[in-house]
Amino acid sequence: MPKKVHETPMLDDLERGPWPSFISGIKRLRDRHGDERINAVANDLLGQLEHSYETRKGYWKGGTVSVFGYGSGIIPRFSEVGKQFPASREFHTLRVQPPAGNYYSTDALCKLADSWEKWGSGLVTFHGQTGNIMFIGASTENTQHFFDEINDYGFDLGGAGPCVRTGMSCVGSGRCEQSNCDEMRIHRTLLNNFTDDVHRPALPYKFKFKVSGCPNDCMNSIERSDFAIIGTWRDDMKVDQAQVQDYVAKKGRQYLIDNVITRCPTKALSLNDDDTLAVDNRSCVRCMHCLNVMPKALSPGDDQGVSVLIGGKRTLKVGDLMGTVIVPFMRLKTEEDYEKLVELAEETIDFWAENGLEHERCGEMIERIGLVNFLDGIGVDVDPNMVNDPRQSSYARMDDWDEQAAKWFERRRAKETTAA
Amino acid sequence: MPDQMRRPIESGCPDGFQYMHPVMRRNYGNWSYHEDPRPGVLKHVSHDGEAIYTVRAGTQRILDVFTLRKLCEIGDEFADGYVRFTIRSNIEYMVADEAKVLPLIDALENAGFVVGGTKNSVAMISHTQGWLHCDIPGTDASGVVKAMMDELVDEFKEWNMPNRVHITTSCCQINCGGQGDIAINVQHTKPPKINHDLVANVCERPSVVARCPVAAIRPAQVNGKPSLEVDEKKCICCGACYPPCPPMQINDPEHTKLAIWVGGNHSNARGKPTFQKLVAAGIPNNPPRWPEATAIVKNILRCYKQDARDWERINDWIERIGWPRFFELTGLPFTKHHVDNWRGARNSLNASTHIRF
Numbered sequence: 110m111p112k113k114v115h116e117t118p119m120l121d122d123l124e125r126g127p128w129p130s131f132i133s134g135i136k137r138l139r140d141r142h143g144d145e146r147i148n149a150v151a152n153d154l155l156g157q158l159e160h161s162y163e164t165r166k167g168y169w170k171g172g173t174v175s176v177f178g179y180g181s182g183i184i185p186r187f188s189e190v191g192k193q194f195p196a197s198r199e200f201h202t203l204r205v206q207p208p209a210g211n212y213y214s215t216d217a218l219c220k221l222a223d224s225w226e227k228w229g230s231g232l233v234t235f236h237g238q239t240g241n242i243m244f245i246g247a248s249t250e251n252t253q254h255f256f257d258e259i260n261d262y263g264f265d266l267g268g269a270g271p272c273v274r275t276g277m278s279c280v281g282s283g284r285c286e287q288s289n290c291d292e293m294r295i296h297r298t299l300l301n302n303f304t305d306d307v308h309r310p311a312l313p314y315k316f317k318f319k320v321s322g323c324p325n326d327c328m329n330s331i332e333r334s335d336f337a338i339i340g341t342w343r344d345d346m347k348v349d350q351a352q353v354q355d356y357v358a359k360k361g362r363q364y365l366i367d368n369v370i371t372r373c374p375t376k377a378l379s380l381n382d383d384d385t386l387a388v389d390n391r392s393c394v395r396c397m398h399c400l401n402v403m404p405k406a407l408s409p410g411d412d413q414g415v416s417v418l419i420g421g422k423r424t425l426k427v428g429d430l431m432g433t434v435i436v437p438f439m440r441l442k443t444e445e446d447y448e449k450l451v452e453l454a455e456e457t458i459d460f461w462a463e464n465g466l467e468h469e470r471c472g473e474m475i476e477r478i479g480l481v482n483f484l485d486g487i488g489v490d491v492d493p494n495m496v497n498d499p500r501q502s503s504y505a506r507m508d509d510w511d512e513q514a515a516k517w518f519e520r521r522r523a524k525e526t527t528a529a
Numbered sequence: 530m531p532d533q534m535r536r537p538i539e540s541g542c543p544d545g546f547q548y549m550h551p552v553m554r555r556n557y558g559n560w561s562y563h564e565d566p567r568p569g570v571l572k573h574v575s576h577d578g579e580a581i582y583t584v585r586a587g588t589q590r591i592l593d594v595f596t597l598r599k600l601c602e603i604g605d606e607f608a609d610g611y612v613r614f615t616i617r618s619n620i621e622y623m624v625a626d627e628a629k630v631l632p633l634i635d636a637l638e639n640a641g642f643v644v645g646g647t648k649n650s651v652a653m654i655s656h657t658q659g660w661l662h663c664d665i666p667g668t669d670a671s672g673v674v675k676a677m678m679d680e681l682v683d684e685f686k687e688w689n690m691p692n693r694v695h696i697t698t699s700c701c702q703i704n705c706g707g708q709g710d711i712a713i714n715v716q717h718t719k720p721p722k723i724n725h726d727l728v729a730n731v732c733e734r735p736s737v738v739a740r741c742p743v744a745a746i747r748p749a750q751v752n753g754k755p756s757l758e759v760d761e762k763k764c765i766c767c768g769a770c771y772p773p774c775p776p777m778q779i780n781d782p783e784h785t786k787l788a789i790w791v792g793g794n795h796s797n798a799r800g801k802p803t804f805q806k807l808v809a810a811g812i813p814n815n816p817p818r819w820p821e822a823t824a825i826v827k828n829i830l831r832c833y834k835q836d837a838r839d840w841e842r843i844n845d846w847i848e849r850i851g852w853p854r855f856f857e858l859t860g861l862p863f864t865k866h867h868v869d870n871w872r873g874a875r876n877s878l879n880a881s882t883h884i885r886f
Contacts, residue, residue: 119817123672126679129641131661131671134593141595154661161660161669162816165782169664170775177534186662202662208545211614215601217548218612222594222601231594235614238657238705245591245662257535265540276542280613282558283549284573284581284623291558293545301541308539324797328616331802332708332795368840374799398798402840405562423704425769426742428871429804468740 110140111148115156115194119163138231146196150230150246153194160190174201174249176256179308182266183252199248200230203255204241204267206307209278209296209320211236221259228255239317240277241267265304271468272310273303273458277334278320279327286404287397288322289340289413290441295450296320299338302451306458313465313474316458323409324397330421331432335471336454337418343438344410345390352406357384369399414440417450419457420472430472433480435487437494453487460486490520550611550623552581568688569644570630582624584608584633586642587653587678587685590618591661591671599640607633617653617695619646643682651684651830654696657705665772666700667715667785668814673698676818677713680827691837691846694830697793702767708793710843711829712805713822715814716788720764721777725751732757732774740769787812787822791829792844803844809861825861832858851885 123132132155139151157168174185184202191198207213221242225233230246237243247255256266267275276299279285281292299318306312319330322340330337357365362384370378377392378399386406400407417439418432436453440446457471464486465474475483484491493499546554556575563573571583589596600620604612607629608622615621620642624630634644646652654677657663659670677696684690697709704714728734734757738746745763749756757777759770768779779785789812793805808829812822829843836858837846847855856863869877 120672122817123675126675127682128587128643128675128678129589129596130675131589131591132675134589134591134596137595138593158661158669162672165668165785165814165816166780167660167663167666169662171664176537178537184662186664200662206542207614208543208548210545210549211616212545212548213612213614214548215604215610215612218597218601222597226594233592233594233597234590235592235618235620236616238655238707256537260538260540263540263543265538265543277616279616282560283545283553284560284583286560286562286573288558288560297542297544304539304541307541308537326795326797326802329707329795331797332793332804367838372799372840394797396797396799398840401798405564408561423707424767425703426740428873429708431802431804466739467736 111145111152114139114152115159117155117159120155120159135232142226142231144226147226147231149196150200151232153197154200154230154232154246157188157190157194157197160193169200174252176253176266179266181269181272181308181310182256184269185249197230197246200246201249201252203229203244203247203252204237204239204269204275205244205259205264206267206275206300207236207240207242209276209293210280210283212283220262221264224255224258228252228258239267239274240319241275266308268307268310268315270310271312271314272308272316273300273306273312274315274317275307276300276318276320277328277330279322281320281322285322287325287400287409289342289409290320290322290338290415292320292322292340294447295338295415295441298447298451299336299454302454303458312458312462314468314470316461316471318454324395325401331418332421332429333423334421334432335419336457337421337432338415338450339418340409340413341395341416341438342410342413344412346388346393346395346400346410347408348386348388349406349408350385353386353403354384356403356406369402372398374398412440414438415450417453420470420475422470422472426468427473427476430470430476432472433475434492434495435484435489437492453489456487490516548611548613550581550609550625552579552625553611553623555579556581565648565688566630568650568686569634569647571647580625580627582627582630584622584624584630584637584644585615585619585646586622586637586644587619587646588642589671589675590653590656600642603633603636603640607636615646615653617646617655619653643678643685645686649688649690649692650686651681651690651694651696653685654678654681654698655706655709656698657700659700663700664775665703665768665780667717667768667780668700668787668819669816670698670700670706672817673713673819673822676820677823677826680823681830684830690830690834692840692842694833694843695793696826701771703769703772708795708803708805710791710793710805711826712790712793713826714788714790716786716810717766717768717779717781717784718786718811719781719784720759720761720766721768721770721779722781723751723757723759724776724778725754725756727776728756728774729754731776737770737774737777740773742767742769746770782814785814786810787814787819789822789825789829792847794842794844796842799840799845800848807867808855808859810866829859853885 319334421432697706699706790805
């Protein structure tokens with residue numbers, strides 16, 4: 110325990126109440142940890158945080174810190190009030206890539222804990238909003254030591270700055286019946302193809318991949334990633350009619366009508382007189398609602414793959430943007446299928462790296478140049494699945510209409526030939 | 530370059546299969562359905578009839594190594610040494626033996642963790658870094674979340690809501706916390722205060738000018754020094770200039786406020802994904818417990834719980850009842866600030882006679 114403990118009346122208030130308290134945790138490091146260095150760091154961190162609570166201001170500033178060979182992965186933090194709180198003056202975060210789906214063995218976590226208390230503050234977050242394990246609080250010197258140690262046993266840094274960022278994937282095929290794809294393989298194939306772009310920031314701004322196994326999109330990929338990969342299926346959903354009847358018997362016909370049939374966004378469902386379900390699969394948009402309500406009775410079909418949406422991001426600078434459908438359906442079974450996905454990502458990042466302005470996300474670039482120019486740039490043909498509606502404004506030049514229409518018919522013919 | 534510098538092994542994202550419970554590894558891609566035996570517990574059954582139970586517990590997210598080791602110890606005793614974390618920083622234990630579920634819940638609760646957060650509960654609030662570690666925060670994150678979860682803990686532990694509720698917080702208007710059914714985000718109300726002595730040395734001025742969403746910043750000579758000035762009539766007080774130029778201080782103990790947004794929903798279920806909409810602003814940034822913000826969140830939850838139908842998320846509920854009724858039920862004022870004027874704003878106006886009376 111440090112000789113002089115900072116008074117923290119405001120933070121102390123956050124120790125009461127039923128939810129686990131991060132303040133109690135930092136105090137444990139201050140009072141009970143065997144290493145005096147950690148005691149001192151925790152004490153000064155609490156001191157600075159209390160100062161923030163009292164003055165309602167933050168006191169960290171950025172800087173330049175990296176590990177040898179990388180330009181990314183560390184969030185440098187230097188205290189602006191380091192004179193008052195010297196032990197936590199340098200308090201950098203290391204962003205470490207988790208496995209897809211955030212799976213861990215307790216052995217791996219304990220090993221990370223051992224390394225972290227050797228070199229860092231003993232505070233860690235599972236996970237930051239980008240998806241990294243956040244090791245919060247290392248001095249500039251110890252940053253390298255900690256990285257060397259965990260890198261030796263299989264962990265690597267994630268992205269920070271204008272680069273490909275750490276990806277995120279849902280629990281996926283490991284535990285979820287709604288999964289339509291191999292999230293782990295997609296995630297690792299993409300991320301580890303761009304390792305250089307993760308570690309060496311050289312892009313206009315950040316670029317995020319997120320993988321969700323179904324349209325419930327538990328990873329928020331449409332809203333929060335530049336490149337969203339979402340599992341879906343093309344054939345009919347599977348219906349176990351006995352289970353539907355069982356559901357009606359348990360919950361009642363009205364409940365099923367009010368909570369399943371009428372909630373279908375495309376009116377693709379109907380309840381038959383014998384309490385079985387009729388599905389208009391051509392109208393179904395795979396929204397997942399009915400599957401969520403009746404997971405025993407309804408399941409995704411067999412012809413599974415992914416949809417790819419590009420360009421999602423939060424506010425800065427032009428306002429929030431959702432991703433746009435770029436590939437309505439892509440099978441991911443063979444090696445070649447995965448290569449195609451990687452190629453699409455490479456084309457996208459290359460085109461954006463060439464054409465994006467500084468600090469412009471991919472979606473903002475698409476907003477600026479128009480979707481069609483972006484599609485031209487990455488070599489993808491237009492598809493009616495990409496729009497809510499066709500153009501409403503007549504203010505457009507269309508003198509190559511016949512040529513464009515011919516392309517459509519040519520693609521249709523090619524598709525029919527492949528199908529046959 | 531010193532010889533002793535170690536070259537990194539660029540292994541990237543590690544293989545997750547080595548950390549996956551054997552039952553899950555064995556049934557990868559082979560799950561048939563799931564059930565919800567009780568709050569905080571999931572039961573997944575594979576096509577081969579094998580089952581795995583998941584117990585979910587809320588944590589403080591900012592974990593000290595003592596807490597991390599405690600969580601691991603519990604995992605070793607009850608869950609064969611395998612865990613995972615959800616996107617909202619809950620820990621999950623996967624258990625093949627049903628008999629271990631209740632003892633696991635007891636062990637977690639005895640150690641101070643809270644079991645819940647599944648199905649139609651209020652999930653753990655997703656949060657950002659805040660004063661603890663961010664370089665541009667207007668408020669704290671962990672403290673806000675702790676204070677609110679203390680008040681919402683029963684809703685985390687039970688299935689009282691019409692559908693799941695995702696709450697997020699963000700400490701600046703860049704909004705790392707993302708979209709939520711309810712979002713509590715910083716909203717600045719005054720333009721940045723500029724330290725003109727520092728701008729020339731600290732900031733790359735053209736980049737800062739380019740960063741402004743409303744072109745309110747221009748280069749200027751101030752007191753004989755190259756600096757930047759802000760057209761305060763144009764300024765929307767978003768703080769976008771502050772990260773690339775820290776001498777343009779946007780955070781203010783009094784004028785940095787909180788705003789509450791509702792109806793963000795990332796799922797494609799029923800409707801297409803939606804962005805959150807402003808419902809309340811001008812809320813004081815009041816540590817250590819932020820009681821004013823918590824009261825508004827609880828009020829919105831109370832109305833939603835009373836009025837929404839099963840499976841309606843907050844956005845579905847408001848779509849059915851309409852915004853006038855939302856403001857009536859919650860008692861929140863509807864002001865001129867609720868009417869959007871950003872690009873695309875026209876799409877948010879009612880161009881019909883669809884009016885509820």
